[in-house]
Amino acid sequence: MGIRTHGGSLAPGGVVGDGRYRLLAQFGVDERGGAHLWRARDGQLRRDVALTILVGDPADVEAARQGRRTLERAAHTAKFTHPSVARVLDVLTLGNGISSSEGLLGIVVSEWTKGTDLIDLVNEKRIPPSTAARMVQALAEPVERAHQSGLVLGIDHPQRLRVTPDGRLRLAFPAPPPQTTLRDDVKALGAVLYLLLAGRWALPGGPPAIPPAPRDPSGQLVPPHVLEPRVPQEMSALAVRTVSDGGQGGIRTSAAILRVLDKVASAEERTRKPSENVDPDGTVWTTKKPVKDAARRRKLALGVSALVIAAVMALAWVGMMAISFFRDDPPSGPPVNLAEQSTTQQQGGQGEGDGGDGGDGGDQGGSLGEPVAPTEVSVYNPEGEGDGEADAPNAVDGDESTAWQTDEYMQQFPAFKTGVGLLAAFDQPIDLGGVRVVSDTPGTEVEIRVADSPQPSLDETRTVASGTLKGDTTELDLDDSASSQYVIVWIKTLSGEEGQFQSRLAEVSFLPSK
Template sequence: MTTRRTESLTGQLAHGGGAGEHFLLPGAVIGDGRYRLLAQFGVDERAGAHLWRARDGQLRRDVALTVLVGRSSDAQRAQDARRTLERAAHAARFTHAGMARVLDVLTLGNGVDPNEGLLGIVVADWSTGTDLVDLVAEHPLPAANAARLLEPLAAAVERAHVAGLVLGVDHPQRIRVTPDGALRLAFPGPLPEAVPRDDVKGLGAILYLLLTGRWPLPGGPAAIPGAPISPAGAIVPPEALHNHVPHELSAVAMRSLEDTSIGGIRTSATLLTVLDQAAESAEQTEFMRPVVPGTEDDDGPVWTTRPPVRDKSRRRKLAVGVTVLAIATVGVLAWVGMTLIDFFGDEGGSGGTVVVSASPETGSQTESQPPPAQPAGPLKPAGVTEYNPEGEEDNPEDAGNVTDGDPETLWKTDKYQQQLPALKPGLGVLASFAEPARFTSVAVESPSPGTFVEIRTASSPDPELAETTVVAKGELRGGRTEFELPDDVEPSQYLVVWITKLGEGNQSSIAEVEFIRAK
């Protein structure tokens, strides 16, 4: 099936003729011969930005390229490109699940040949998943799904604005849908004149697109129909196009697009709050709305992505509530059981009490004696995996070498062209234990002096970096380095040895890691 992305690219490239476009074809190599173009995913004509998936020949991984096309002799175009590249470089230290991490920024004379007709390249992590344009190609999404899809991207925008950054989420082909059902800015590189308010308008436009299948801002892909305009010259609200769209969610989209002087949403923080409230309202009414056969709502099966997991505090409250209910139920059943036993025991006239007890050799010892204490000393993990949440894995098949007892076998990082955190915040190995344990120290044996590491605790075998806690850190001296853990560290089932600075030659190795358990 021909997707809207393919149709859009066909229409955009048919106009052709731009500087540098003649060699931007699959298989071409750009960026000083490092990046081989694989497939094009869009064109943001407002910035002369071509959006490509490419293969990094040095690090052997796929990346997202925002390629700025133009002639260096065009002073205004070159100045705009420099501003976009500067903004992308400032975002390189910003990390959030709602935005692909910027790995590198190539400028004229620094990775970009001016004779190729290019003005710069923004390199970012490749975002797996689906194109946003393809997601709405067949039909708009249910209201609650649309809102939950947008929330992670809105959260990324809000965090970026607090940090003084503008992300540039105002073009649909720059956005992708992750496998776990969330929108992500896959091709960073904001317009040179963009301000935070433009991000808010972009979020409103994306919500409008999800609810209606139409794009309300200028400069969108040719294959996506524009939003209809009323006789008064205003954009028609989503609820007027589709009667299943709740008023609250339609209002969020419209207020994000409107002028702030007449009631529009001004900041991303306000948008995020209002969006969450509207999403909850939509979820509450989603299963209450009747579907009348033969009407617009009767569309048959609707493909939707899985909504993102709700916030942790709500899950904790739900878990506590279920636990309390279970305990209360067991108590009631126990009381009823004892009442029945007493009733039938009295009626039976046996006059005696039947006592069921365990034999002295088994049950009595089990009930009277606590389980044996675990001995202090080294504790071998049940498993070790390579931990690299912000990029491609580095030799994951060798991660188990760090606990195999043989110092001759190593786990090595890849050899990087730049020191951390230029390309990623770090990398390491994660040890999983059979049960939580309290640790006093972690010893790392390494032939890579000058490597800086952190010891982190985690609550799951595949955590986000923000979900881990630093409990010790320092520099590897070469040979064995032991890291003492504070006495107040809680028992943990997962420990991470996290490298924040590579050793000589931008590469590090770890021979053995020993985890010392407390008494």
């Protein structure tokens, strides 16, 4: 049943923001500020967005004031960028994106965060303690950065958070209520840790979907390890100390919790069993099951076969040498002049080369030289985030059994965004002649682009080569070499089929022109 406003109801299929945003699904309500959290479709840009819709009577002076303060805070948050905080795209106010007939106080539009609702993940299974500590640690980093700038993020409601496909906690609905303080952000870090460890919410105003954390007769929080014996007491104490309003041993800053989290998580990782983080069907802190990588198994089988063949050849050679050693027959044929043989080999080497001097006779690359290794490789994602950011170095590590892959998309580019790629940075400009790509996702259309800066917009890059990956190895040669310090392998069309579009690059080599 939809929520009635002055102009209608908030229900799937409804539209808000002067008809621009069509509501898809509701993900929670933060009752403290009348904030309704929705996934919606932007009809103009044809992409999904996250909406924090402030519901209230515009004629109520106090409600209107509180709404304006929330919108102002959201506008300030738009200037803050961090992978663990969804980017604020727009702030709609009455008369500026919201008509009076809608009966709303305002809307904060932010980019949609793919992944899993935090509460759904917690209700499904408990998170290993060391993983919980790392997840909260990654969330504490943007809190610390924001606090250094005087910004409040407002992470003190679990339905505002989502878990990305790579297991990161992310503030998906940024719009801090007026009453939220810096201290509330810090306490929320402890509450999130408590939630991951014990499945209970330790702050007031939590959603009905999860039970509140129990308290003892004196009003103190019951430590998580009492509810879940598997939780280490040090980590249990950390959660309680962070949520605590004061007293001896309380943690009051995000910088302090970062230090303690790193210490506790490291100690727990040293003592836990290697398989603690893994369930039989995949890792507990991601929402995707492991990919059944047939290409990797095929490479492994080929490698084993090659080793067996090499071993057989080595044994055969040893046997032949042994036979030759014990035979006393004189060698047949005329004597060999080693000097003449050496001269003939040198002449043959020059003749079989590309017409250059004898020193280059062994090159088979034509006009291209040996690959140049970049100093850094990162995901180039000018219209979003994610897409295996931590795995980008796998594409240039010289090991074809490791790979960087995009997220899995329901729709082909450019439905969600124009594309995604890898940006390789070099110590100094190279004269690029071509790029070699090893991939087991044929049909992927790529462009080789060059840029003049390490963080260019797509319009600031220049295409110098393009092609479609055919599986295994594909070489993309430039018609004319291009000198650049920054090279982008841009994926404009993903491999796969409807509902399962994804591309994977096992190895990328950057070939300079000679």
